[in-house]
Amino acid sequence: MKEEQSPENKHSYWLDTINLEPFEKLKQSTETDVGIVGGGITGLTAAYMLAKQNKKVTLIDADNLLHGTTGYTTAKITAQHGLIYDELIQHFGEDNASLYYKAAMEAKDIIENHISELNIDCDFKQEDAYIYTNDNKYVEKMKTEAKAYEKLGIPGSLADNMPLDIPHKAALVMHNQAQFHPLKYLAALIKACVDAGVAIYENTTATDVEYNKHPAIITKDGSRIRCRYVIIASHFPFYDGQGFYPTRLYAERAYVVGIKAKKKFPGGMYINAETPTRSVRSTGEQSDDLWLIVGENHKTGQGETMNNHYDALEQFADKNFGISEVLYRWSTQDLTTLDKVPYIGQITKSQHNVFVATGYRKWGMTNGTIAAKIISDAILDRSNDYATFFTPARRQADPFARKFVSVNADVAKHLVKGKLDNTKDDFSELHVNEAVVTRIDGRRTGVFKDANNQIHMVDTTCTHLGCEVAWNDAEQSWDCPCHGSRFSYTGEVIEGPAKRPLKKIDRID
Numbered sequence: 001m002k003e004e005q006s007p008e009n010k011h012s013y014w015l016d017t018i019n020l021e022p023f024e025k026l027k028q029s030t031e032t033d034v035g036i037v038g039g040g041i042t043g044l045t046a047a048y049m050l051a052k053q054n055k056k057v058t059l060i061d062a063d064n065l066l067h068g069t070t071g072y073t074t075a076k077i078t079a080q081h082g083l084i085y086d087e088l089i090q091h092f093g094e095d096n097a098s099l100y101y102k103a104a105m106e107a108k109d110i111i112e113n114h115i116s117e118l119n120i121d122c123d124f125k126q127e128d129a130y131i132y133t134n135d136n137k138y139v140e141k142m143k144t145e146a147k148a149y150e151k152l153g154i155p156g157s158l159a160d161n162m163p164l165d166i167p168h169k170a171a172l173v174m175h176n177q178a179q180f181h182p183l184k185y186l187a188a189l190i191k192a193c194v195d196a197g198v199a200i201y202e203n204t205t206a207t208d209v210e211y212n213k214h215p216a217i218i219t220k221d222g223s224r225i226r227c228r229y230v231i232i233a234s235h236f237p238f239y240d241g242q243g244f245y246p247t248r249l250y251a252e253r254a255y256v257v258g259i260k261a262k263k264k265f266p267g268g269m270y271i272n273a274e275t276p277t278r279s280v281r282s283t284g285e286q287s288d289d290l291w292l293i294v295g296e297n298h299k300t301g302q303g304e305t306m307n308n309h310y311d312a313l314e315q316f317a318d319k320n321f322g323i324s325e326v327l328y329r330w331s332t333q334d335l336t337t338l339d340k341v342p343y344i345g346q347i348t349k350s351q352h353n354v355f356v357a358t359g360y361r362k363w364g365m366t367n368g369t370i371a372a373k374i375i376s377d378a379i380l381d382r383s384n385d386y387a388t389f390f391t392p393a394r395r396q397a398d399p400f401a402r403k404f405v406s407v408n409a410d411v412a413k414h415l416v417k418g419k420l421d422n423t424k425d426d427f428s429e430l431h432v433n434e435a436v437v438t439r440i441d442g443r444r445t446g447v448f449k450d451a452n453n454q455i456h457m458v459d460t461t462c463t464h465l466g467c468e469v470a471w472n473d474a475e476q477s478w479d480c481p482c483h484g485s486r487f488s489y490t491g492e493v494i495e496g497p498a499k500r501p502l503k504k505i506d507r508i509d
């Protein structure tokens with residue numbers, strides 16, 4: 001995945017405050033016990049857990065480690081994943097809803113254990129987590145959710161007051177949650193992996209898995225990583241294995257602004273229940289701490305003018321906390337499954353040694369950590385209480401059939417609508433750093449003018465499954481509304497599932 005840069009994008013705070021040593025690209029074929037694709041929290045945690053048990057591990061990343069979703073997270077370590085517990089009880093029953101909570105809390109324990117085992121200084125801090133609302137419709141839902149907490153024995157309840165001074169009609173607290181600096185934590189895990197003998201390669205793109213008795217990961221350059229087990233921790237699975245993941249996942253973008261506020265941060269982590277989403281945490285409790293304001297979620301490729309999302313977050317922050325300085329703006333993308341529970345486990349029932357972990361619904365710190373534990377346990381032949389609940393094979397019992405239809409109808413709509421939608425015939429008036437979609441020789445063409453007045457033209461047909469990409473002006477990328485692939489203005493893949501670049505159309509200077 002390439003670094004997301006735009007004129008206003010000052011990068012992620014996490015990436016800005018850490019030094020990561022580079023790793024070489026894989027240049028030859030190799031053999032290993034476990035081949036891991038994806039150097040984010042899932043892949044690195046699994047690598048560490050398995051290497052500690054004397055497994056030979058090779059981990060590759062298409063870009064640099066931690067430059068995918070993990071580097072752009074909000075980094076809340078919490079089981080409070082929005083208003084989810086009443087819904088889980090309704091759809092999966094109390095026992096499974098309880099498992100979901102316990103899995104997230106076990107992830108928090110795992111992180112804490114790693115911190116103490118490796119003596120990591122990563123600004124880890126216990127915090128209470130709050131959901132609040134200003135919408136009457138959600139006040140009732142919060143009461144129902146509070147009852148779900150009671151049923152499941154989750155420490156928390158409706159709260160009369162929140163430490164954060166912000167208008168709200170109701171608030172729900174979950175105690176004993178935490179936050180940290182995710183990349184300080186993971187930088188230490190990378191070092192521990194290297195010390196334990198994990199072979200790590202960057203800028204090495206996996207394109208396929210050859211599935212035999214021993215699977216092999218095939219890279220873009222033709223190298224093969226022959227292994228006993230494969231872990232696909234690449235966000236959108238780069239290999240589908242006939243698991244039909246494009247029909248079972250959808251991508252959403254969210255935006256983050258990092259500000260210095262006039263008020264002192266009172267502690268706690270916050271998110272509202274309604275849309276537009278507003279999530280607030282700080283990097284600490286000093287008067288000069290950075291406040292992270294997150295939200296404005298929308299399906300990838302379906303937002304309006306993207307810079308408006310940053311502006312909306314800043315207006316919210318200024319109105320409620322008073323902005324003295326805006327230091328960071330970044331955006332991120334995450335995947336949601338049809339039933340909101342991540343897919344963790346064997347990619348399909350028949351491919352018992354290829355594992356996948358995806359669909360974290362923006363709660364990647366806990367979901368990624370527990371995914372690493374579930375998959376490591378499977379490889380180490382250990383039982384795991386959560387494995388059955390999270391298995392991707394639960395599709396047959398999916399209670400969200402209607403949603404399945406609606407997600408696919410949405411994809412179909414974008415497949416068709418994208419082919420027919422409005423294009424502009426004239427791009428002579430295009431400004432620098434602007435893009436437009438036009439037709440050239442009848443072909444739908446994305447045209448972008450760069451800072452040197454050079455024009456870059458690409459065929460807007462997504463190379464994954466043929467939807468039409470749309471321009472994202474905040475990140476200066478072509479984004480696909482169907483499964484979230486993203487491409488640079490020159491057409492290079494920023495984020496899969498697409499593996500091939502957009503077709504270039506002859507450039508006009």
Ligand code: FES
Binds near residue numbers: 467
């Ligand atoms: Fe699937 Fe574009 S990401 S069609």
